[in-house]
Amino acid sequence: MDLEKRFILALDQGTTSSRAILFDSGQRIVSVAQRDFAQHYPREGWVEHDPMEIYSTQAGMMAEAVTKSGIDPRKIAAIGVTNQRETAIVWERATGRPVYPAIVWQCRRTAAICDRLKAEGAGEMIRKKTGLLIDAYFSATKIRWILDEVPGAQQRAERGELLFGTVDSWLIWKLTGGAAHVTDPTNASRTMLYNIHTLDWDQELLDLLSIPRAMLPEVRSSSEIYGYTDLCGVRVPIAGIAGDQQAALFGQCCFERGEAKNTYGTGCFLLMNMGETPCESRNGLITTVAVSRGGRIQYALEGSVFVGGAVVQWLRDELRLISDSAEIGPLARTVEDTGGVYLVPAFTGLGAPHWDMYARGCVMGLTRGTTRAHLARAAEESIAYQVAELVGAMERDTGTALKTLNADGGASRDGFLMQFQADILGRPVRRPAILETTALGAALLAGLAVGVWDSTEQIRRGRGQGALFSPEMPPQQRERLLAGWSRAVGHSRGWAGPQA
Ligand SMILES: Nc1ncnc2c1ncn2[C@@H]1O[C@H](COP(=O)(O)OP(=O)(O)O)[C@@H](O)[C@H]1O
Numbered sequence: 001m002d003l004e005k006r007f008i009l010a011l012d013q014g015t016t017s018s019r020a021i022l023f024d025s026g027q028r029i030v031s032v033a034q035r036d037f038a039q040h041y042p043r044e045g046w047v048e049h050d051p052m053e054i055y056s057t058q059a060g061m062m063a064e065a066v067t068k069s070g071i072d073p074r075k076i077a078a079i080g081v082t083n084q085r086e087t088a089i090v091w092e093r094a095t096g097r098p099v100y101p102a103i104v105w106q107c108r109r110t111a112a113i114c115d116r117l118k119a120e121g122a123g124e125m126i127r128k129k130t131g132l133l134i135d136a137y138f139s140a141t142k143i144r145w146i147l148d149e150v151p152g153a154q155q156r157a158e159r160g161e162l163l164f165g166t167v168d169s170w171l172i173w174k175l176t177g178g179a180a181h182v183t184d185p186t187n188a189s190r191t192m193l194y195n196i197h198t199l200d201w202d203q204e205l206l207d208l209l210s211i212p213r214a215m216l217p218e219v220r221s222s223s224e225i226y227g228y229t230d231l232c233g234v235r236v237p238i239a240g241i242a243g244d245q246q247a248a249l250f251g252q253c254c255f256e257r258g259e260a261k262n263t264y265g266t267g268c269f270l271l272m273n274m275g276e277t278p279c280e281s282r283n284g285l286i287t288t289v290a291v292s293r294g295g296r297i298q299y300a301l302e303g304s305v306f307v308g309g310a311v312v313q314w315l316r317d318e319l320r321l322i323s324d325s326a327e328i329g330p331l332a333r334t335v336e337d338t339g340g341v342y343l344v345p346a347f348t349g350l351g352a353p354h355w356d357m358y359a360r361g362c363v364m365g366l367t368r369g370t371t372r373a374h375l376a377r378a379a380e381e382s383i384a385y386q387v388a389e390l391v392g393a394m395e396r397d398t399g400t401a402l403k404t405l406n407a408d409g410g411a412s413r414d415g416f417l418m419q420f421q422a423d424i425l426g427r428p429v430r431r432p433a434i435l436e437t438t439a440l441g442a443a444l445l446a447g448l449a450v451g452v453w454d455s456t457e458q459i460r461r462g463r464g465q466g467a468l469f470s471p472e473m474p475p476q477q478r479e480r481l482l483a484g485w486s487r488a489v490g491h492s493r494g495w496a497g498p499q500a
Pocket residue numbers: 014015016017264265266267308309310311312313325326327328329409410411412413414
């Protein structure tokens with residue numbers, strides 16, 4: 001019997017769904033299983049997930065992807081894990097029970113803790129050590145909130161009874177039956193507790209937020225065996241971890257300094273590989289770890305937009321303007337422009353480059369003639385404008401122009417969006433043949449650890465061609481539209497601030 005281990009299973013635990021994708025050693029998708037899970041919005045600006053549902057959907061999809069493929073699980077060489085980042089989970093070491101729902105990266109409940117840190121003048125120290133700006137986005141203040149609000153949690157954490165993890169740690173702890181409490185630098189660098197220069201949890205930051213070190217996972221590389229799990233009756237190593245945006249960077253073959261990608265998922269995340277030297281942003285971007293592999297670390301410059309494809313979901317689920325996400329592009333195409341309408345989807349504040357926790361969404365320029373097609377188009381365009389702002393900031397920081405934007409993620413299926421993105425950037429947008437670059441990145445990291453692939457050069461050689469969208473919009477029109485966008489953003493700023 002041929003039992004050559006030439007398949008890799010990627011677990012892609014995203015903000016809105018848990019996915020498992022089986023790849024073969026030719027980097028081709030063999031099977032996909034995906035399930036959405038519940039989003040909880042208990043108060044204005046709050047976002048929570050149920051950690052048990054994160055785990056059960058992910059474990060279910062893992063088994064389903066294997067069953068669907070019909071492949072003998074003994075041929076699966078390893079599992080790679082990639083995940084929504086920053087989302088904070090605290091659970092009991094003894095029972096595995098979460099003490100509170102997962103506080104999701106989008107959640108704004110810790111804005112007041114962030115304001116306090118800023119007022120204490122911690123911003124510069126935090127930026128220097130972590131590469132981040134103080135924002136409710138990152139995990140640290142979410143952990144602080146749980147330790148404050150769950151009775152007895154601080155004392156229990158100090159006694160070593162509670163564990164913290166981002167979603168990767170939580171899943172791996174569950175999948176290994178509590179044997180591995182680990183993470184990797186790409187996830188650790190999103191917590192605001194990890195020093196990206198010493199590559200360790202930072203005691204000064206832990207003291208600042210009174211977070212006991214005993215809660216934190218061990219930080220290992222992004223590509224090595226962390227432990228084993230039972231996959232359909234077979235013991236399979238878990239051998240890759242990366243936060244989803246860093247996984248997509250790797251999955252897009254951005255292995256070298258200067259290579260960049262933008263993922264259009266729930267949010268939009270532009271990352272550029274900066275090589276082995278971290279680059280400090282002066283334009284509202286953050287510095288983060290791109291990957292840690294074979295004793296080497298690479299850094300990335302990142303621009304994070306909180307609401308990207310999520311604006312499409314909002315039109316579908318809340319406004320009910322469309323019944324399926326795929327309808328938005330064709331609907332937007334039915335009008336030549338938005339009729340002067342701008343939609344700023346600052347539903348959970350604004351991320352890069354504005355970093356305004358108190359911004360809220362607005363629609364500007366409505367007239368009697370505004371139709372649902374105009375609104376749909378304005379929503380689509382808002383995704384591209386936000387990404388254009390990131391590209392501008394990145395180009396100012398690095399002093400080099402991006403020749404082509406590599407795109408991926410669920411909303412990059414949308415041809416209208418890709419074309420408008422190319423138009424508004426005045427640069428071509430390249431979409432790869434496999435849009436599941438996040439899962440692919442995790443699979444590659446795991447496969448490299450167990451010898452399915454030998455090198456990144458081999459991986460790059462194995463890539464097919466994708467689609468190219470070339471800019472067609474005249475420059476004057478582009479500038480006029482971008483100026484309108486800036487004015488609209490101005491109206492959304494500070495709306496829900498402490499004075500409001
Ligand atoms: N055909 C489409 N056109 C526009 N947006 C889409 C389309 N298909 C999916 N999306 C959007 O893409 C997002 C999902 O992308 P995905 O990469 O799966 O996200 P995540 O990993 O954040 O859960 C959703 O916000 C959805 O609205």
